[in-house]
Each structure stands twice: as structure tokens, then as C-alpha cells.
Amino acid sequence: MARDAEATKKRILDAATTEFSKFGIAGARVDRIAAVAQANKSLIYAYYGNKDGLFDSVFSSQVVAFTDSVQFDATDLAGYVGRAFDLYEDNPSTLRLATWYQLERPDGEPLQSIAASNQSKLEKIAQAQQEGHLPTQYTAHEILTIVRALAMSWHIQTPELGAVAPRDRARRRQVVVSAVENLLSACE
Incomplete structure (x- = not known):
């Protein structure tokens, strides 16, 4: 039988x-991956190549999937934060992988997929600022950092705070969307 x-x-x-989303890079076991993947x-x-190379492939594919499904529009950052919130809500492994990446690779070699995604967003924000669609009180990097943090905010709480968070998804989504709208309008 031919192998596919x-x-x-x-x-x-x-x-x-x-x-990787359950155990991170250090805790993941190639034996378990091989068994599950048959x-x-x-x-x-x-x-x-190795476990790190496998993680890089997994995480890069997640970044590409995120970028493909959560369209970035620098002139509609509130819409973007809502779409990102939805993706994290529907695909918690995406955020877990990002968290493991940040924890275990703070000084590692940058992944090209992430660098390219970030660079594209920063350029679009800077362009929107130059065209007067976004305030210039914050740099493009600061805006992207704030928007990204707000998109993840409900998903990165301590368990104690998360236990008392509103269960209403629509309300939690509206909070992050409104926060971005308010932040940007306050800077005008």
C-alpha cells in the first residue's frame, strides 16, 4: 500500500x-504525537527535523490560518478585534499555542510567518495614520499591541477572574469592540 x-x-x-497546545514545546512528546497521528x-x-521544527510548522500554520480567517483592516480595528475575539473563542488552541510560543521562545529566532504578519499590520496602521483614519497619538506598534491585547483579554485571565467573568459571549465581544472604538475616538 502506497503511503500518502x-x-x-x-x-x-x-x-x-x-x-503543543496542551503541553507547550518543552512538555510535548514526539512519541505521543506519533501515536495519535498513527x-x-x-x-x-x-x-x-526535530520537535522545535515541528512546533514551528504547527505555529506557522496557525498564524497563516489566523491571518486568512481574520481579515485585518487598519481602518476598522474594532471590527478586527471582534473577529480576532471570535477566532480565539472558537479555537482556543490558537491562543494556547501563542502563549506557549511567547513563554518558551522569548529570545528565539523569529518565525518568518509571524514577522511578516506583524510587519504587514504595522504598515497598514501607519498608512491609515498618514491618511488620517487613525490617530497619531500612539505609534503603529502601540496600537497593534493594544488591539491584540484586547482581542485576547477575556482568554488570558487568571482562573479566579475568569470564573466570575460574564458568560455571555456577545457581551464579552462587545466589550472588546467598544474598548477599541473608545480608545481610538479618545485619541482624535
Whole structure:
């Protein structure tokens, strides 16, 4: 029976996404990934080099999926924050992977997918500022940082604070959207 390399890679990436989102880079085990993916462990190393390479592939694919599904419009940052909130709400593994990446790779080699995504957003924000669509009180980097933090805000609380957070998804979404609208209108 012929091996379907693309199907195997997909199973590996799916299993690795689950494993890394649960355990992070250091805690993930290639043996568990191989078992869940029903793939030979040596294939993982052949395709991705090592566990770090596999994480990079998983995280890069998550960044690409995020960028594809959450369209960025610098002239509608409130809409963007709402769409990002929705993605985090519907796909909690995306935020968990991002958190592990930030915790375990603070000084690591930048991933090209992330650098490109951030650079594109920063350029669009700067352009919108030059055209008068966004305030200039904050730099493009500051605006992107604030918007990104607000999109994740409900999902990165301590368990104690999260336990008493509003359960109404629509209300939590409206809070982040309104916060961005208010921030930007206050800067005008």
C-alpha cells in the first residue's frame, strides 16, 4: 500500500497542534504525537527535523490560518478585534499555542510567518495614520499591541477572574469592540 505523505503530514500536524497546545514545546512528546497521528516517529523527524521544527510548522500554520480567517483592516480595528475575539473563542488552541510560543521562545529566532504578519499590520496602521483614519497619538506598534491585547483579554485571565467573568459571549465581544472604538475616538 502506497503511503500518502500529505495525509500523514496533516495527521502529524493535527496531533502536534493538540499536543503543543496542551503541553507547550518543552512538555510535548514526539512519541505521543506519533501515536495519535498513527505515524512512524522517524517520519516526524524526516519531515520536520526535530520537535522545535515541528512546533514551528504547527505555529506557522496557525498564524497563516489566523491571518486568512481574520481579515485585518487598519481602518476598522474594532471590527478586527471582534473577529480576532471570535477566532480565539472558537479555537482556543490558537491562543494556547501563542502563549506557549511567547513563554518558551522569548529570545528565539523569529518565525518568518509571524514577522511578516506583524510587519504587514504595522504598515497598514501607519498608512491609515498618514491618511488620517487613525490617530497619531500612539505609534503603529502601540496600537497593534493594544488591539491584540484586547482581542485576547477575556482568554488570558487568571482562573479566579475568569470564573466570575460574564458568560455571555456577545457581551464579552462587545466589550472588546467598544474598548477599541473608545480608545481610538479618545485619541482624535
